[in-house]
Amino acid sequence: MKQHLILHVIAKIMIPFIMVFALYVQFHGDYGPGGGFQAGVIFGAGFILYGIVLGKEATMKIVPPPLVYTTAALGVLLYTGVGVAGMFLGGEFLNYSVLSADSVAGQHLGILLIEFGVGMTVASVMIILFLSFADYRQPESENTN
């Protein structure tokens, strides 16, 4: 779609705002509607818009597949890591109260971290889904029919 100048320009203007909105949804989820899931989807949608307008090769330069695979796994690891950290600090699995001296502050920290993990995994998986579909070529042997 590189020949569509208007789409090209509008997408480039829109994408930073989409990213900032995703970060707002991510870190404002404690106070308003939102959270890691929604923020991850919106963040991924920014990259997907880039991929639709500028092509999958350009997107793969910004987000190489190995990087996205890693962040997808890192998000789950961060979530479980926070849970295990609670166990090491004397609480149960996923008990955030022990993460800090103050129980409420610990809950805050734990929720912030696990929401960030959720956002990372969801955004990465959305990009993976889009790139895998966009990159898919049918094998030659099956294409003869």
Next chain:
Amino acid sequence: MIAIELVVNFTLLGFLLVTALYISQTNRLFRAVMLFGIYSLLTASLFVALDAVDVAFTEAAVGTCIATILMLSALSLTGSRKEVRFRRKNATFAVCVSIALGVALAIGIMDMPQFADPNAPANLHVAPYYLQDSYSEIGIPNVVTSVLASYRGYDTLGEVVVIFTAGIGVIALLTARTSKPKED
């Protein structure tokens, strides 16, 4: 106030019905995909009308945006721009089943508690505890976030693992095959 809510609800449900009927009638897959996006957006609006903003947010982001894009990607991969032919042999039987199911559901709905009924079983179990004590325990104004992330943290971990597994599945199914033709 109640009259406005009724008008909004009936308008949205009416649009939903029209969209659903149109989806069932159309034989173009592209049209069906776009209409599914509209259907999902209408559902999100209904969730807003029901004061479930977090769910509405998710529905708008996932159902309207990502699902439509993925369906369009799948359409462009399969090249299915042709019209689809329906086999309408058992249409009367299907209609009878649908009507019977609809009547059964309508009868079932009569037994459900009213919307936002404070004495509904769902509002008597743990909901009062979350609403009253979550702020002093977690310190977060959005109760939905404290329930999802802290009280039900284990469930959310499961959901994240499900999404991660779906991503791995897509990588395994689609990405591995693309490298094979290059070797030949």
